[in-house]
Amino acid sequence: MTRRLALGLLLGGVPRTWRQPWSRAKEVADLAFYADLARKAEAAKFDTLFLADTVATSERSPQPGLEPVTLLSALAAVTDHIGLIGSVSTSFTEPFNLARQIASLDQISGGRAGWNLVTSAWGGENFGIALPPHDERYAIATEYVQLVTALWESWDPGAIVADHDRNLFVDPARVHRVDWNSERFQVRGPLNVPRSPQGRPIIAQAGSSEAGKTLGAGYADLVFTTGLTELEPSRALYADLKQRAVAAGRRPESVKILPGVAPVIGSTDEEAHRIWSDSHEHFDFTASRASLAQQFGGVDFAGLDPDAPVPVERLPAEETVEGRRSRYGVLLHLIRTGQLRTVRDVVLYHASAAGHWFPIGSVERIADLLQERFEGGTADGFNFLGFFQDYPNGLEALTEHLVPELRRRGLVRTDYEHPTLRGNLGLTLS
16 A cells, blocks of 8 residues: 555644734634634545643633543534544543543544543642652553553444344443453443444554653554654654564554644745744733743743843753653754754744744645655654644645645545544554
């Protein structure tokens, strides 16, 4: 089978240009808004919608949005082919509940559901719990995903027999008890949702720290990585994840690696740079600068001169950061190598791409760069971040211009070929 780019579209969050008259930010809780985005992505033959989630909130920094599984269930009714992947935290949801929710979404959508496995760095106070350290959260998540998978597999295919002669609706020989007893979890199955139409819902995982890479390579179908700006580190990360998958007893092609990318697209390179510059209008620099403390291990940027050099000596070591460690590592690298020089550079980059790659250029230039990375051993596809909401017709630049150019080059599908997400991704159970 010809290798094709997998395309994901990441939704979630309020765009930084919400004050612009053309912005649809006020529709952040409106189903019609998300349905419109989903239909446009499906018309362009995107593989998946990734729904991000933010559970940490307070009266000082409220984060409006909708709960992912609820929203994706509604979107399942207005789409036919595109995959629906929701972020649900292992820190704040019981395994049986999560398994049941995602399995239900999978049934409702006809086999198009996925779970983006996240561990959550913040938000414990909202749930009345104390979050464990970074590596412990990933150790918990490893057992958690094993348990969820066991629950999903507790029903064999064809367990619903509806046998009139035997007065038997479900064949109990095809439904298996799960007894999970460990220090962390005491759960009894089986699940009360039948086997997935795609065998098992897709598991995605976002995280490129050492613990994150081990978890993703061992259990994920899709790994959403930080979109490193440089080619060689991206290639090394890709090779590392594939090697870890093999070490875990999996085939390298059983895990697809989708770096995040937030392209700024214009009809020409000059127009793209103008779009990038114009997107800074009405940007709340003060609020964004203050919010960096969470990502930078508590270092306060609020009182710093925007045009002053970044105080590198005050930044913590990567391995000491508890939240979004891999993204912090990318930012730290860009600062140390001089690619981000001033506080203003860091604030704008973090607000636009949050540690991901954001190439700027014409449709053809962006297509060239994506093709180079795809064919150069750095990616199996890309997850397009929400920067498309930061300029007029940003989504259309992706769906009506960039994707058709990639299709013209034979890099993406011309149509959906399978009824399930797993089938369209070319993934088998492993």
